[in-house]
Amino acid sequence: MTGIGTNGVSGTGASVTLSSLEKTYDRANAAKAVDGVSLDIRSGEFLTMLGPSGSGKTTTLMMIAGFETPTAGDIAIDGKSVVAMPPYRRNIGMVFQNYALFPHLTVEENVGFPLKQRGVPKAERAKLVAEALELVHLPGYGARYPRQLSGGQQQRVAVARAVVFKPRLLLMDEPLGALDKQLRENLQLEMRRLHADLGITFIYVTHDQEEALTMSDRIAVMNDGKVAQVGSPEDLYDRPDNRFVAGFIGESNFLPAVVRGVENDMVVAEYEGTLIRALCPGKTASGQTVMLTTRPERLRFADGTWTGSEGQHNRLRVTVTEAVFAGERCRYMLQAGNGTSIVLKEPSSAAIRRRAVGERAEIAWSVADTILV
Amino acid sequence: MSELTQPASLALAVRRPRAAPFDWRRAVPLLLAAPLLLYMLVFYALPVVAMLLRSLNDPAWTLANYATLFEDVVFQKTFWITINTSVTVTLGCLVLGYPVAMGLVRARSMAPFILVIILLPFWTSVLVRSYAWMVLLGRHGLVNEALLALGMIDRPIRILNTPLATQIAMIHILLPYMILPIANALRQIDPSLIRAASGLGSTPIMTFRQVILPLSMSGVAAGTLLTFVLALGFYITPAMVGGPRDITLSMLIAQQVDQLNWAYAATLSAVLLATALAILAVARKLPGVGNAFKTSMR
Amino acid sequence: MRLASLLPATVVGLILFFLAFPIVVVAIVSFSSATYLTFPPPAFGLRWYEAYFSNPDWLKPTWVSIWVACAVVVLATFLGTLAALGVARLPKALRVVAAGLILSPLIVPGIVVAIGIYYAYSRYGLVGTPIAMVLAHTCLAVPFVVTSVTASLSGIDPRLEQAALSLGATPGATFFQVTLPLIQPGVLVGALFAFITSFDELIVALFISGTGAVTLPRRMWDDLRFHIDPTIAAVSTLTIVLTAALMGAAHLLRKRAERTRMVTSSAAA
Numbered sequence: 001m002t003g004i005g006t007n008g009v010s011g012t013g014a015s016v017t018l019s020s021l022e023k024t025y026d027r028a029n030a031a032k033a034v035d036g037v038s039l040d041i042r043s044g045e046f047l048t049m050l051g052p053s054g055s056g057k058t059t060t061l062m063m064i065a066g067f068e069t070p071t072a073g074d075i076a077i078d079g080k081s082v083v084a085m086p087p088y089r090r091n092i093g094m095v096f097q098n099y100a101l102f103p104h105l106t107v108e109e110n111v112g113f114p115l116k117q118r119g120v121p122k123a124e125r126a127k128l129v130a131e132a133l134e135l136v137h138l139p140g141y142g143a144r145y146p147r148q149l150s151g152g153q154q155q156r157v158a159v160a161r162a163v164v165f166k167p168r169l170l171l172m173d174e175p176l177g178a179l180d181k182q183l184r185e186n187l188q189l190e191m192r193r194l195h196a197d198l199g200i201t202f203i204y205v206t207h208d209q210e211e212a213l214t215m216s217d218r219i220a221v222m223n224d225g226k227v228a229q230v231g232s233p234e235d236l237y238d239r240p241d242n243r244f245v246a247g248f249i250g251e252s253n254f255l256p257a258v259v260r261g262v263e264n265d266m267v268v269a270e271y272e273g274t275l276i277r278a279l280c281p282g283k284t285a286s287g288q289t290v291m292l293t294t295r296p297e298r299l300r301f302a303d304g305t306w307t308g309s310e311g312q313h314n315r316l317r318v319t320v321t322e323a324v325f326a327g328e329r330c331r332y333m334l335q336a337g338n339g340t341s342i343v344l345k346e347p348s349s350a351a352i353r354r355r356a357v358g359e360r361a362e363i364a365w366s367v368a369d370t371i372l373v
Numbered sequence: 374m375s376e377l378t379q380p381a382s383l384a385l386a387v388r389r390p391r392a393a394p395f396d397w398r399r400a401v402p403l404l405l406a407a408p409l410l411l412y413m414l415v416f417y418a419l420p421v422v423a424m425l426l427r428s429l430n431d432p433a434w435t436l437a438n439y440a441t442l443f444e445d446v447v448f449q450k451t452f453w454i455t456i457n458t459s460v461t462v463t464l465g466c467l468v469l470g471y472p473v474a475m476g477l478v479r480a481r482s483m484a485p486f487i488l489v490i491i492l493l494p495f496w497t498s499v500l501v502r503s504y505a506w507m508v509l510l511g512r513h514g515l516v517n518e519a520l521l522a523l524g525m526i527d528r529p530i531r532i533l534n535t536p537l538a539t540q541i542a543m544i545h546i547l548l549p550y551m552i553l554p555i556a557n558a559l560r561q562i563d564p565s566l567i568r569a570a571s572g573l574g575s576t577p578i579m580t581f582r583q584v585i586l587p588l589s590m591s592g593v594a595a596g597t598l599l600t601f602v603l604a605l606g607f608y609i610t611p612a613m614v615g616g617p618r619d620i621t622l623s624m625l626i627a628q629q630v631d632q633l634n635w636a637y638a639a640t641l642s643a644v645l646l647a648t649a650l651a652i653l654a655v656a657r658k659l660p661g662v663g664n665a666f667k668t669s670m671r
Numbered sequence: 672m673r674l675a676s677l678l679p680a681t682v683v684g685l686i687l688f689f690l691a692f693p694i695v696v697v698a699i700v701s702f703s704s705a706t707y708l709t710f711p712p713p714a715f716g717l718r719w720y721e722a723y724f725s726n727p728d729w730l731k732p733t734w735v736s737i738w739v740a741c742a743v744v745v746l747a748t749f750l751g752t753l754a755a756l757g758v759a760r761l762p763k764a765l766r767v768v769a770a771g772l773i774l775s776p777l778i779v780p781g782i783v784v785a786i787g788i789y790y791a792y793s794r795y796g797l798v799g800t801p802i803a804m805v806l807a808h809t810c811l812a813v814p815f816v817v818t819s820v821t822a823s824l825s826g827i828d829p830r831l832e833q834a835a836l837s838l839g840a841t842p843g844a845t846f847f848q849v850t851l852p853l854i855q856p857g858v859l860v861g862a863l864f865a866f867i868t869s870f871d872e873l874i875v876a877l878f879i880s881g882t883g884a885v886t887l888p889r890r891m892w893d894d895l896r897f898h899i900d901p902t903i904a905a906v907s908t909l910t911i912v913l914t915a916a917l918m919g920a921a922h923l924l925r926k927r928a929e930r931t932r933m934v935t936s937s938a939a940a
Contacts (some may be wrong), residue, residue: 065837066836066837067833067836067837086836087833087836088837088839088841088845089839090837091839092837094833094834094837094838096830096833096834097830098828098830100828100831100833100834101834102831102834102835102849104852104853113840113848114839114840117838117839117841118839161838162837165838165839171837401757402756402757402758402760402761403757403765405753405754405756405757405758406753406757406761406769407757408753408754409750409751409753409754409813410754410769410772412750412809412813413810413813416788416806416807416809416810417787417807418772418775419791420787420788420791420792421779421783421787422787423787423790424787424790424791425787472679472682472683473683473687473690475679475683476680476687487683487687490687490691491690493690493694493911494690494691494694496867496914496915496918497694497910497911497915498873498888498910498914499871499873500873500888500891501697501910501911502694504891504903504904504907505693505694505696505697505907506693508693508696508697508700508708508710508904509692509693513708513709514708515696515710518710545689545690548686548690602778605780606779606780606783608780608781608782608874609873609874609892613895623781623782626782627786627877630878635790638786642780642782642783642786642787645780645782645783646780646783649778649779649780650778
């Protein structure tokens, strides 16, 4: 598209390796903000660190940027440790939560700022700034001050400023957090496009799971300073490793059950007298109490036109306790056996009829969608 | 500097091999603050401390100066006048200041105008304001002329050079220090509380007593203490418009310095300073007052 | 309007009148044509301004005051700005001590500061020199510079400095290209306060200006001991106008700084 994405080495992204990274603040008895994070971020990858506030994702990002010093562990960019390197020598682009545009400088001066620091001559600078503004669809805005721009425009300027000096790694700290939903969705697509155009590595921090699922090549789910799971959006959604990931990404139903048998990579567990089969590549034994999880939209009412094959599905008898029509889908709260609540989401188009509260029903779902966590 | 900090950094490096070498940026804040701190020590703090020490080491190391001070009739009288003046002035400021603070917060389009009227005297020097009261309160001043014209008196009365003149002028000078903290506190009261109170059938006076007054107490406390502490140290105004026999602590101190009676002046200074600091120390413990102070100091 | 709402308005109006009137009277008297102090003046004229501008006994102290105040502005703004930058980043215990020392002239009674300074400066033969006035007034002016700069520093989003570093600016470049321009209004406001503090200061001047460094307030004070002719009203009016103009400028600077600062705060909201 422009010269920015395709010049020399900047065409390829940097790889980032975090090894047993730890951060403890000086306060006495303080818990570790980051506790043994190891991650391999591949060249050119769009990796999102997703987690609730206080999970250590921002602290990890700040350590990569160089604003925080790790208490232990190492950060290597392209195999070279950068722990001892001050932030201004790391050559990493960064987009901040509130954009951190310099209020006393024009858009042009803001975007030109990193070039000025690198001693790029004026004429060259103007050309690169213009290119960068074009890249974010803001040509002709150079003479304005940040306060004269909308939130979305400020965000684009912040991105232009962070990539104009062709870093091979771009860090983003909740860059869309302050924008409204509509704008956020547009800019999510824009970020993906930018990532494809530039071909550099993106590390993106957010607490918004939808944003993470939409944009990322891979997601690292963070909790309590640790990485709970790393994987593609599909991996995390369909095969959560643990209860935290299952609960944090999307909505999940949890059924407590007792393992009755393990066959190959499948486990048979008993919930209230009903046998339920789940995927579980060998990590449990008979008699153990476990948690089975499944997604609300993978559940179906097992009557009428439902035609699932018996061998590949679990079934369970439930009572409808709540029924909500929400436009494109219906949402049911169900109660099974001893009071476990189950959520079922059914596309409005697929519904044969609305179920009434108090109605008894049988639900079914694929064994492949049942995971032991 | 470097001799002091270098070994510490080496120790760190030994304990944690991964840690970065000594970071000069850590010493920067102290290096930045050091010139001013040294300046203030040399040209202000040490001179004041050296002077105050005269109360303890003149003629020899002893507390005798303090012992005699508290039995000294002149001191007792002066101290009482100072406290009396400060209390009167503070009460006067409170009575006059609260309505203005409410007016300032309530006023919409008039607010900038009111603020300028409050701030204009605030920014005018104490000397000029005291002079203004000399003009107004003098024998042929405006106040006397007006009273004569109204037939309330038949010959000029003496107002200038009386305690009353001191009190009026000091109230005038200190009023903004009372108004601004109270206005700050009033501004922070959620207007919906007042609406809720009147919605619940409370009369304006009940709303004031039960909602506004209690919630503005932090501002009242801050303004009162600030006004009182400043009033304690007043020198120029009582010297200019006050009576020749109504001597405040500050005036007595100045007099003693003129007579080169340093031990006495230093003892008085120590007492004045200790009184002011004690009041401020108490003030900082009161909830909300610390913050109100900070904002009003700006 | 009902009486109930008219009464409070009247009370507030009267108190505001009490605040403003004395100053207005001084201004009016300064334009009096009478040879003695009387109000209202029989006629108006500029004779007392002429008297002021033609009398070296008034002009010399005026120049001393201006000279001292300008020197104080330079010294206090430089030292105060540096210190404000440092103090904000000191460890807590040290910060409390440093702030206590720097801000204490706001609290310590003026007479105590004045005689302390007189006591020490007289030992070194400084009394009666403009230098002594500058050295002493700087101590009194510095708290205003430090509070003003500290306030504008605390208004700066720390992420702006981080952004500059991430974009390749060294700490020095970050300071000169980002931090300094952003605190500049605070520095200017502090400088204006420093000027006014020195220009209006009297108590310290009474003790250390001697005969060699008589400032304008000191000259007014000396004059008031003997007579209160309207020349002082003219001088007072001039200082009121000067002070009000400087304060107005300070106010505008603050407003402008708040407006530029809005960018970051509105985006973060």
